[in-house]
Amino acid sequence: MSLISMKFLLFVIVAAVGYYWIPKKYQWIWLLLFSYIYYVSGGLKVTCFLAFTTITTWFAGMRLEVITQAEQDKTKRKRRKKQILVLTLLLNFGVLAVLKYTNFAITTYNLISGASYRELSLLLPLGISFYTFQSMGYLLDVYWDRTKAEHNLFRFALFVSFFPQILQGPIGRFSRLGEQLYASHRFDLQKAERSLLRILWGYFKKMVIADNAVIFVNAIFGEPERYSGLGIIAVLAYSIQLYCDFSGGMDVVIGIAGLFGIQMDENFKRPYFAISITDFWHRWHITLGTWMKDYVFYPVSLSGWMKHFSKFAKKVFGKQTGRTLPICLANLIVFLVVGIWHGAAWKFIVYGLYNGMIIAFSGLMAPRYRKWKQALHISDNNPGFHLFQILRTFVLVNISWFFDRADDVGTALRMMKYAVTRFDLSQLLTVQIGEASGTAYTLIFLIVIVAGCLVVFLISLLQEHGRDLDGFYDRQHWLVKCMLFAGLFLLLPALGQPSGEAGGFIYAQF
Amino acid sequence: MDKLLEILEDIQPDADYENCETLIDDGILDSFAILSIVSELQDEFEITITPSQVIPENFNSAKALWAMVQRLKED
Numbered sequence: 001m002s003l004i005s006m007k008f009l010l011f012v013i014v015a016a017v018g019y020y021w022i023p024k025k026y027q028w029i030w031l032l033l034f035s036y037i038y039y040v041s042g043g044l045k046v047t048c049f050l051a052f053t054t055i056t057t058w059f060a061g062m063r064l065e066v067i068t069q070a071e072q073d074k075t076k077r078k079r080r081k082k083q084i085l086v087l088t089l090l091l092n093f094g095v096l097a098v099l100k101y102t103n104f105a106i107t108t109y110n111l112i113s114g115a116s117y118r119e120l121s122l123l124l125p126l127g128i129s130f131y132t133f134q135s136m137g138y139l140l141d142v143y144w145d146r147t148k149a150e151h152n153l154f155r156f157a158l159f160v161s162f163f164p165q166i167l168q169g170p171i172g173r174f175s176r177l178g179e180q181l182y183a184s185h186r187f188d189l190q191k192a193e194r195s196l197l198r199i200l201w202g203y204f205k206k207m208v209i210a211d212n213a214v215i216f217v218n219a220i221f222g223e224p225e226r227y228s229g230l231g232i233i234a235v236l237a238y239s240i241q242l243y244c245d246f247s248g249g250m251d252v253v254i255g256i257a258g259l260f261g262i263q264m265d266e267n268f269k270r271p272y273f274a275i276s277i278t279d280f281w282h283r284w285h286i287t288l289g290t291w292m293k294d295y296v297f298y299p300v301s302l303s304g305w306m307k308h309f310s311k312f313a314k315k316v317f318g319k320q321t322g323r324t325l326p327i328c329l330a331n332l333i334v335f336l337v338v339g340i341w342h343g344a345a346w347k348f349i350v351y352g353l354y355n356g357m358i359i360a361f362s363g364l365m366a367p368r369y370r371k372w373k374q375a376l377h378i379s380d381n382n383p384g385f386h387l388f389q390i391l392r393t394f395v396l397v398n399i400s401w402f403f404d405r406a407d408d409v410g411t412a413l414r415m416m417k418y419a420v421t422r423f424d425l426s427q428l429l430t431v432q433i434g435e436a437s438g439t440a441y442t443l444i445f446l447i448v449i450v451a452g453c454l455v456v457f458l459i460s461l462l463q464e465h466g467r468d469l470d471g472f473y474d475r476q477h478w479l480v481k482c483m484l485f486a487g488l489f490l491l492l493p494a495l496g497q498p499s500g501e502a503g504g505f506i507y508a509q510f
Numbered sequence: 511m512d513k514l515l516e517i518l519e520d521i522q523p524d525a526d527y528e529n530c531e532t533l534i535d536d537g538i539l540d541s542f543a544i545l546s547i548v549s550e551l552q553d554e555f556e557i558t559i560t561p562s563q564v565i566p567e568n569f570n571s572a573k574a575l576w577a578m579v580q581r582l583k584e585d
Binding site: 144145146278282293294297298299301302307310323324326327330331363366370 | 523537540541542545546548549550552559560561562564565
């Protein structure tokens, strides 16, 4: 059931009305019921994988708690807990790896060995990466005694399957999301109003901007030789599409959760205002970044073998560099995982390592940067320097988008070369909008995208400067509010792409 | 405590470690800085810091960090 469909809207309305109509103590059961109806509507077979992750993780959590309480011997307790943890991690990440990466392994093997094994037709359960990561995060939290195990299997099943977030996140933490899911909620008109506005805003970003931008993105990235002069336009359009698609989807998801009184973690914080790649990853897909930090980066950095490497590096390279090198290595591992998470292809591995290497290099150079800035009397508060940092980061991010969107690494590199050597803006009006209409509406589509981006930019700029836009909305006369709702509602079918080339959300494929 | 402050100053010089209680919440210490501090604390005080201890509650202020060091030394 697509998030952009009347069927889905009807589903949400029925779920929300019933949620506040039934006795409060049954609200979480109601949510579980609708979450499973939603997931089963995508196929019964794939639901088995969701149930598998739910049951194995719940059972492992329970066992971890029992061992923590019952086993007195510290060494034995540690060993038994580790066995359960490793087994459950292997089982769940194993399923994810087999379903998602088997064909990548086959094609890579064929490429290296010259063999011609056929790819397998494997099911890929919706949102498998998201619910697996969320569940394994819970498991590690129980293992580290950061959170208590959930005793009720059905309550835990709701945490794994909560329908607004299961397709594309945000990846929730049990300590924050669990409590809210199981609590009873009273209808709050102000929250509902804000949530509805956020849903409409998300649809605006997705349907009016992302789904119009994708037409240019697909045309240019689909025929990079024909549109060789438009490399820069292509990557800018992709950066617009990706942001409005993913953050728009998050607005819809967070807005829907808000209708049930549940506040989800934010996944975006105006990423194109970032002043470094590190800062960018603190603002883009935040819940994946913090997941990677807590469950991969810190454990790898603090592992025994990394400690040995740290001692060795300090001896060889001196205290400062030796201290930073193991962190850089762990960071590269994290971004390798991030790259693989994005997809089963070499271009995603290059994308991940590109980000990881920039952050590692910045980490190593940080003390020198500080000295250079002092010597040149450059302050971080200097507006010019701040703008320079934003533009520099934006360029670096856009280079990474070439790898992310182009068909393969070779095409990405070729497009980057053409972007500089064959830049020709006049080609833009030759991009066809559909087979039938040709180029007759190209300029109109461009105007819609640019106007939409301007609106998003202005709102982002106000938020970046700490303006309270929710408060501003609350203070408006009810007539103004109605006009805002009606305006957004009417803009969607008038300027948006409800179907056709655009289709679903990019991150719903993960 | 003086040694701890020295380590913090060395790794991330421009912060008010005596008074600040939001070193993590306000993003003053990023993950690179946190792990550099962990590395130095482990060497200096001969303690082992595990991922479960790397939480904002333990790193938000110099006092909290010092309390964690004391706790781990007793273990």
